[in-house]
Amino acid sequence: MDEIEVVVVRVFTDERGTNGNELGIVTSAPATAGREQEIAAALGFSETVFVDSLDTTAGLAAIRIFTPAAELPFAGHPSVGTAWWLAHERTPVGALVEKAGDVAVSVDLDRDSATIDARAAWTPDFTWHALGTPAEVEALDAFAFTEGQHYAYAWIDEAEGRLRARMFAPAMGIVEDEATGAAAVALTAKLGRALHILQGEGSEITTQPLDGGLVRVGGTVVYDRTIDATL
Incomplete structure (x- = not known):
């Protein structure tokens, strides 16, 4: 058993900051390697993100996304939530590297909002x-x-x-x-x-x-x- 820090944000809230979909964000570490699906299932969020690498010079963060049952090549609320969290922590990026492709992101911290550009495919x-x-x-x-x-x-x-x-x-x-x-x-x-x-x-x-x-x-x-x- 290992102690794992999980940041929880709520994504797509209403204008008052209520509701929204919970997202678990985990910084990948030796304690999480190879256990991502197990951890996501135990946490029980609709999706949990693992931030595998962060390069603020290049403006890129590589992430993996897991539901309680499967890994996803792309998902919307995890991408929006992770983009916002990285900017909130003063490590903003311009794109998330996901299995489906590179996802361009934009964050407005003054409005606590974030957007991503994605493909229906x-x-x-x-x-x-x-x-x-x-x-x-x-x-x-x-x-x-x-x-x-x-x-x-x-x-x-x-x-x-x-x-x-x-x-x-x-x-x-x-x-x-x-x-x-x-x-x-x-x-x-x-x-x-x-x-x-x-x-x-x-x-x-x-x-x-x-x-x-x-x-x-x-x-x-x-x-x-x-x-x-x-x-």
Whole structure:
């Protein structure tokens, strides 16, 4: 058993800094090497990031991302949250090196916000459920989804691009994800327009299609706590 420091931030909070999806951030060390999946499962966050290397001169940080059940080549809320945390700790970078590719990032510490530029091709395959009303999305039973990755959404205001959404991913070991940046990237590419997504209990995600097949996704991030976990 080793003592491992885990920084927890909440990503895609609302404007008051409430809600948001918890993210565990671990600086890789001999105590974590080869145990990343075990540690992520024990912590139980929808995703845990391991920062493998940091080069502030080059502006790059190499990270790995794990759900409780699997490693992901890319994920949105871990990328946004890690970018913000590194800037908050005065070690900002311009890109995160992930298995899917290099993810360009931008952070505004004055607003506690961060954005990333990603490709829909990097995201998991989602089963999309376009429902008629936000109330139908809210009435869904998370435990009714027993396999795969499912994203349910309905327009709050289609003209303004405002959506109500929920995501269920039993294949990743996640009953329900509070805020899902990768799904926001994929849905933005699918619908071909900027979106403002209200997901989960009240998390907020904004997106914008860019040239070259990229999608910018971002939101507010806040520090929550630090855990000294014995694992």
